[in-house]
Amino acid sequence: MFSSQAFSQGCSDAGICSVNHGFQTEEKSFKNHIEIATIFGAGESDVRYLSPYISYTKRFNDRFSFTSKVTYSTATGSFGTRSQFGDAFLIGNYTFKEKSNKQWSVLVGWKFPFTASNLKINGYSLPLDYQSSLGTIDLFLGTNLHYKKWDFNGAIQVPVFNLNKNSYFKEYGGTNDFPSTNLFERKPDALLRATYSIKTPNKKFTFKPNVLFIYHLGEDSFENIFGQRENINGSDGLTINGNLITSYNLSKQSSLELSLATPFVVRDVRPDGLTRSFVAGLQYQYSF
Amino acid sequence: MLSCQVEGELTHTPENIVPITPVAILKYYGNFEPTGGITVSGDAKIYLEDNQYKVKLDNFSVTSGPDLKVYLSKSATPNEFVNLGNLTSQTVYPIPSSVNVADYSHVLIHCQQYSHLFAIAELIQN
Numbered sequence: 001m002f003s004s005q006a007f008s009q010g011c012s013d014a015g016i017c018s019v020n021h022g023f024q025t026e027e028k029s030f031k032n033h034i035e036i037a038t039i040f041g042a043g044e045s046d047v048r049y050l051s052p053y054i055s056y057t058k059r060f061n062d063r064f065s066f067t068s069k070v071t072y073s074t075a076t077g078s079f080g081t082r083s084q085f086g087d088a089f090l091i092g093n094y095t096f097k098e099k100s101n102k103q104w105s106v107l108v109g110w111k112f113p114f115t116a117s118n119l120k121i122n123g124y125s126l127p128l129d130y131q132s133s134l135g136t137i138d139l140f141l142g143t144n145l146h147y148k149k150w151d152f153n154g155a156i157q158v159p160v161f162n163l164n165k166n167s168y169f170k171e172y173g174g175t176n177d178f179p180s181t182n183l184f185e186r187k188p189d190a191l192l193r194a195t196y197s198i199k200t201p202n203k204k205f206t207f208k209p210n211v212l213f214i215y216h217l218g219e220d221s222f223e224n225i226f227g228q229r230e231n232i233n234g235s236d237g238l239t240i241n242g243n244l245i246t247s248y249n250l251s252k253q254s255s256l257e258l259s260l261a262t263p264f265v266v267r268d269v270r271p272d273g274l275t276r277s278f279v280a281g282l283q284y285q286y287s288f
Numbered sequence: 289m290l291s292c293q294v295e296g297e298l299t300h301t302p303e304n305i306v307p308i309t310p311v312a313i314l315k316y317y318g319n320f321e322p323t324g325g326i327t328v329s330g331d332a333k334i335y336l337e338d339n340q341y342k343v344k345l346d347n348f349s350v351t352s353g354p355d356l357k358v359y360l361s362k363s364a365t366p367n368e369f370v371n372l373g374n375l376t377s378q379t380v381y382p383i384p385s386s387v388n389v390a391d392y393s394h395v396l397i398h399c400q401q402y403s404h405l406f407a408i409a410e411l412i413q414n
Contacts, residue, residue: 072292079298079300080296080298080299081296081297082293083293083294084292084293084294118355118401122297122298123375125373165400165401167355167357169371172373174300182371225372226368226370227366227367227371
């Protein structure tokens with residue numbers, strides 16, 4: 001399960017994996033909610049990540065909430081270390097009235113990159129694995145069904161505007177670990193997630209085991225050294241991740257959350273730099 | 289906020305750092321001319337050494353740009369070209385063996401990120 005051959009699509013960087021936080025339905029007595037988190041990830045080759053983020057949710061009433069989030073990422077590996085802000089997320093969430101133990105939510109959101117995914121070290125281009133953002137403006141559309149102790153999420157993440165100006169060529173990189181991603185163009189993702197929540201009797205601990213299906217809806221492409229666009233064979237397809245979230249209520253207003261994730265099924269080729277063999281995230285939440 | 293980035297040291301040797309030895313034969317050369325608002329000086333020289341063609345930028349300097357590339361091009365505009373990689377402190381750029389160098393007439397310095405041509409060297413056969 002934790003072998004070095006196993007890789008998951010990163011659950012923090014692309015954004016689609018964390019959109020379900022916008023669906024939180026339990027605590028409605030507070031109007032403001034802040035999350036501070038840091039995520040460790042083990043990526044392709046020897047790349048390791050530390051990716052903190054901060055997010056703020058404003059609940060306007062029982063139905064509407066709005067979340068903003070900013071990510072940062074430090075990637076360290078054979079090429080060196082590169083750090084930069086990643087993306088800003090703006091997500092609106094609407095929760096419908098509960099009927100027969102079923103409660104639906106919908107969300108719409110955007111992701112804006114802080115970079116064109118062309119960060120370099122000493123003037124040398126780096127693979128997407130070292131970039132803090134995909135360099136795309138993405139639209140999120142999602143829905144959630146809350147039923148008793150279950151949550152079922154469905155979402156799509158569509159790159160609407162491609163600002164990616166990455167200039168990494170495998171030919172000049174001196175390694176076969178990463179594919180060429182010069183002027184990378186990315187296809188959309190679709191996500192399905194099923195989560196089961198278990199609370200201890202004293203309600204201090206909550207365990208949320210979940211399984212996450214991500215389907216990459218097409219082959220990504222890049223511009224080769226002759227200026228011609230090439231599809232990246234095998235970059236489409238299914239990723240299945242297992243994820244266990246453990247949260248501990250420090251008080252009525254605050255909690256700590258530990259998230260551990262690893263993949264079971266991966267795509268053949270993963271040029272987007274979202275690949276993780278293991279992800280561990282620690283998050284602090286405060287409501288007021 | 290955007291200045292909060294950290295750029296470490298490059299700890300990996302890129303593939304396309306190669307020298308030119310005294311036995312290399314000069315096959316083509318050309319003097320760089322700037323485009324509007326750009327300052328450039330120096331020559332592009334194409335050498336053949338052990339069946340490997342290489343572009344050398346000789347006594348070269350150019351106005352700095354954000355994402356400058358060295359192109360071997362079939363014309364003075366970057367339409368049909370071979371991207372030889374980033375313009376860095378290195379001065380020699382190997383040409384992939386699949387490329388028929390005789391088909392190419394120019395060396396260009398081009399900013400890929402903002403699609404702006406910086407300098408043009410028309411090649412003359414030696």
